[in-house]
Amino acid sequence: MIESWVINDGSSVPVSSGTVMEALRSRIGSGQFETWLASSSGRSLAFVTNTERAMVMLLEDERDPGDHAVTPEVEGSSGGFVLSGGQHDEYPDEDTVPIGEAFRIVEHIVGTGSWPADARWVVDR
Template identity: 60%
Template sequence: MSETWMVVGRQGALVMLLDGEGGPGEHAVESGVPGSSEGFVLSNGQHDTYPNEDTVPIGEAFAIVGHIIGRGSWPSDARWVADR
């Protein structure tokens, strides 16, 4: 069973679609965006920093997650990469 995860930071969100527990997954990207952003706080209190190209704007993240939940797949206009 696939799981959808979204980690929201100050300026963007990391959206992941995981292929079962511990399995490889996919994540949304915004290719070519330089730098990195911090402020991603995980449920265990860990503070993470992610490359900006591995995150998407928050509004886009909500649209992607809504589509995945509603239809079970990435939106056709979303950019994503496989983490395999």
């Protein structure tokens, strides 16, 4: 069975690798900086951005700490990551990726079910 993904906001309309970036950009444009996608196999994909960098996490199930995309060669931290409940977070830049890279990673995961071969991520298990 091919895995399908939906934005976890009550919608049942699947997103594809060709439409997920447009959906994320639309949500960011309307002030929604946190997006969770749910897969038909029970996995979750999180995307949280401050419009310059993004935290991208892939979780196998609700209890899984998952994996997240990284940029290990950078220093510093960035704020402005606004969660859906209004919480404002700051993350080390090494635990986030530039937004263009985040879009590429999400698009690839939605299309193939796995991290891009050239992406860098850490396992949080």
